[in-house]
Amino acid sequence: MNTLTRAAADTVQMGWMLGIMTVLFLIFFVGWTVWAYSPRRKAQLEEAARLPFMDGGLE
DSSP, rough: OOOHHHHHHHHHHOOOOOHHHHHHHHHHHHHHHHTTTTTHHHHHHHHHHGGGOOOOOOO
């Protein structure tokens, strides 16, 4: 196999790997977002939203 063909094959193989990594990161991001905004965490998010308005003491 000449060097040009070998370089093209390596590029295609790397492209597939990058595509798979992109899909995995997208799945991870969507899962993390769903977890963060799930109804079970609503109370924690509301408490975090009130933090800037707290007067230094714990309620």
